[in-house]
Amino acid sequence: MKPARRRELANFLIAAYRVSIRRATAVIQLRQGTYFYRPHPCDDRAERQRIREIAPTRIRYGARRIHVLLRREGWRINHKKTYRIDCEEGLNLRRKRPKR
Structure with a gap:
């Protein structure tokens, strides 16, 4: 429960x-x-919006590369938060099928 x-x-x-x-x-x-305990949810709308802007332009970039781009732009964001937002937005890449 x-x-x-x-x-x-x-x-x-x-x-x-x-x-x-x-x-x-x-x-x-x-x-x-x-x-x-009273929850205090963090407001990550700005990070979420920027990740959504980056993902369509850089189609082959995963969460790690998007994180690197965000850090270069000056965003103070944790790599785990970048990955979480990437997964929640459904932007993560599909794995390649192994060659048989």
């Missing part, structure tokens, strides 16, 4: 049965740190 769903269950227990946060999280087996 995902942490967000467990958090909802903990909130339900707290509201319906008037138990403490400590007791509710213990029953659901949810850590209190996870209960209080």
Whole structure:
């Protein structure tokens, strides 16, 4: 079960049965740190847009080469983030079929 769903269950227990946060999280087996965690998603729209601009012009370039181009342009981006965006956008190259 995902942490967000467990958090909802903990909130339900707290509201319906008037138990403490400590007791509710213990029953659901949810850590209190996870209960209080608030996600802070990063905004990568600019990087995503630039990768989408590069990929059609440089058709044979994979995520590594696109990453090198971004670094040369001055973007401060991690290679893992470049690969993740490349995969999510469906820009990754198909593997060549082996010769038989």
